[in-house]
């Protein structure tokens with residue numbers, strides 16, 4: 001007997017883990033599944049207060065994996081939570097922390113889900129693992145797979161940032177650059193996975209990816225001594241991280257480990273605001289048509305967010321909100337975050353800080369609040385965007401001569 005079962009978010013049908021692999025058969029690709037635990041039984045078995053935070057696997061009893069399952073050797077999770085009095089003052093909230101997911105083994109929060117995918121693939125004995133991704137999920141899968149010697153086939157949009165494609169190739173993946181957008185890559189990947197029997201990590205299709213990502217919520221609670229923050233801010237593309245934050249805090253509330261659900265604020269790029277638009281208009285995300293996304297923040301560019309049901313639930317049930325930010329605001333946030341905290345974020349990650357500044361102006365967070373901003377990926381993932389960001393902020397290097405004859409003059413120039 002397994003300590004969890006799966007529930008279709010569309011119809012509520014329940015499944016034992018062995019009876020379903022990805023989605024509800026009655027609802028096809030839309031029938032995203034939730035993993036539900038027997039919280040009463042679990043509450044008696046684990047003492048969260050006594051746990052050390054060594055990696056995401058520290059929370060193994062709350063994850064859909066057997067206690068004896070081998071986990072990949074790369075250290076995923078246990079990322080730092082940095083308090084920033086400067087950013088708290090700047091935004092006018094009581095306290096503010098930045099959770100730096102850029103220090104994960106492959107440079108983004110996606111490692112949490114990909115590590116989970118490899119354990120599940122192992123359970124099923126699948127020789128090949130596949131995913132479609134805007135880049136980071138793929139890099140994460142490729143890196144984690146390399147660490148256990150498993151083969152990967154990756155579908156990414158041809159326009160994905162170079163650093164992410166370089167990671168895939170270095171890690172040894174078979175890389176398929178899809179001549180189209182992220183959604184086209186997903187279609188291809190789902191059909192190829194079916195045809196060839198590859199284990200599929202694709203977000204919003206594989207129900208276990210949220211279970212890997214929810215460990216970021218556990219860590220935040222743990223790092224704040226099991227007191228939930230009032231607000232958590234995260235950028236949103238497919239909505240999987242947002243939904244996973246809700247799931248993580250929901251688990252902890254059910255287990256009596258924390259008292260309250262933080263208000264979850266999802267930040268979308270103005271040019272890729274499917275969920276923010278649906279939130280504002282009250283439109284049903286099961287029938288709302290895809291959009292044509294266009295943003296500098298590739299990791300949150302999504303025509304039809306795959307995990308839209310979980311994302312909408314997260315914001316609704318946490319009394320949170322969606323906000324949008326322009327590409328200019330996203331790029332401007334990169335040097336702000338870097339200079340105030342030392343955390344260098346890729347555009348999609350910096351978007352969370354940009355969105356939070358707007359959220360404060362709209363009254364979504366106030367002077368009473370303790371706030372966590374998730375920085376989801378490293379700035380090294382997209383160097384051209386970072387260069388654009390510093391240039392827009394008026395930050396330019398100075399050129400100096402190396403001629404010994406003019407050394408004195410050169411040095412005098414430095415004397416400011």
Ligand SMILES: *Cc1c(COP(=O)(O)O)cnc(C)c1O
Nearest residue numbers: 136237238239240241299376377
């Ligand atoms: C994937 C990703 C996001 C968005 O996560 P979703 O689950 O798609 O909403 C944000 N930032 C970074 C760096 C990412 O890689």
Ligand SMILES: [Zn+2]
Nearest residue numbers: 008011024027
């Ligand atoms: Zn269903």
